[in-house]
Amino acid sequence: MKLTKRAIEGLQANGTRYEVRDDDLKGFVVRVGVSGERSFYFVYRAGKGRAAPLKRLRLGTFPTMTVEQGREIAKQKAAQVALGEDPAEQVKEGKAAPSVREVLELFLEQHGAKLKPNTLRTYRQIADDHAIPAIGRLKVTAVVHKHIAAIHHAMREKPYQANRCAAMLSKFFGWCEKNGYRDRGSNPVAGLEKYEEQKRKAFMGREELEALGNAFRVMETQGYTDPETGKVTTFDPTIAAALKVMLFTGARCMEILTLKWAYIDHDRGIANLPDSKTGAKALHLPPPALAVLASLPRINEYCFPGRRGTGHIVNVKDTWRRLLDTARLTGWRIHDLRHAYASYAACSGKSLPVIGAILGHTQAATTARYAHLADNPVALAAAETAAQIQKDFSGGKVLPFKKTAG
Secondary structure (H helix, E strand, O other), rough: OOOHHHHOOOOOOOOOOOEEOOOOOOEEEEEEOOOOOOOEEEEEEEEOOOOEEEEEEEEEEEOOOOOOHHHHHHHHHHHHHOOOOHHHHHHHHHHOEEEEEHHHHHHHHHHHHOOOOOOOOHHHHHHHHHHHHHHOEEOOOOOOHHHHHHHHHHHHOOOOHHHHHHHHHHHHHHHHHHHHOOOOOOOOOOOOOOOOOOOOOOOOOHHHHHHHHHHHHHHHHHOOOOOOOOEEOOOHHHHHHHHHHHHHHOHHHHHHHOOOOEOOOOOOOEEOOOOOOOEEEEEEEEEHHHHHHHHHHOOOEEOOOOOOOEOOOOOOHHHHHHHHHHHHOOOOOOOOOHHHHHHHHOOOOHHHHHHHHHHHOOOOOHHHHHHHOOOOOOOOOOOOHHHHHHHHHOOOOOOOOOOOOO
């Protein structure tokens, strides 16, 4: 009998379980249960010759699975058998495969040991906030492109974060392939079209720094009042100091949050960082930064200790968000303080190699983004970068600054 929708609907229960084979496709059968339920199976021999064991692989239930769908899957299984594979054994292995959550934990533990702490924190946040809630329960072998596309689409209102999430998942599934959790070439992120990220103003200028400085002074004296709840949050002086040192040095956020007193050489005005994104480096501490550090109490080995006096500050994003809200600024990241420092340096006539040395860039191309600013003839003249930033930040008199065309 050729299995068709009408033919299967005509199969009746007879008190015993029986099977009907398809005339067109060898191994494709429908099984009728004692109570009349009908299911598709693929029947085959796992090996060559009649001595090979006969196996049955359940494909799905009729009519949830159509005849056409069942036939197509049976064809795929037949092709696998022709290649010497055992479809039923592969399904068994797939059911035994670990979940995404389980393998993600291994990935973060094993691959995470090779990452910078800040990168690992970002990976962990993506895993906890997006990957695990969406696909954590799935077998790691069961994740396909549509699952990744759904996660990416759910984050469409934040294209930058969506693209970073996709990049992390691509790295994760690539690691799965290398470590035998998935077949080679099966990365489900492949082919995902990234969102276009909104172009932002390149660097913080005088207006932004003045607004940010005013926000600092407001929050230091009045705290932050939530516009929705009216709740007043005090301005943590340690976090405020850390943000100021970031601004006055152009250092990366984690370089400052993990700064230890032992690293600081007050006589030379530098901090000898044993590790950073680009390895060991000397971080220059100009007078404004040293002044902030000098005002801090020494509670533990870190310049910016955690609230309970142990470890160092970890989260400054909430405070940064409140600062931007108070300053009526939107779209700026903490890392933009580093760009602001570099742009001020370029506008005051500092050479690109000098700026690169201050910031700890290992690639000249990284510093080259500020080249158009260095060519500005109406630069901030001879004022020291940190001193000029401090003036603007403190609402003092500033030298004129005009943007170049383009």
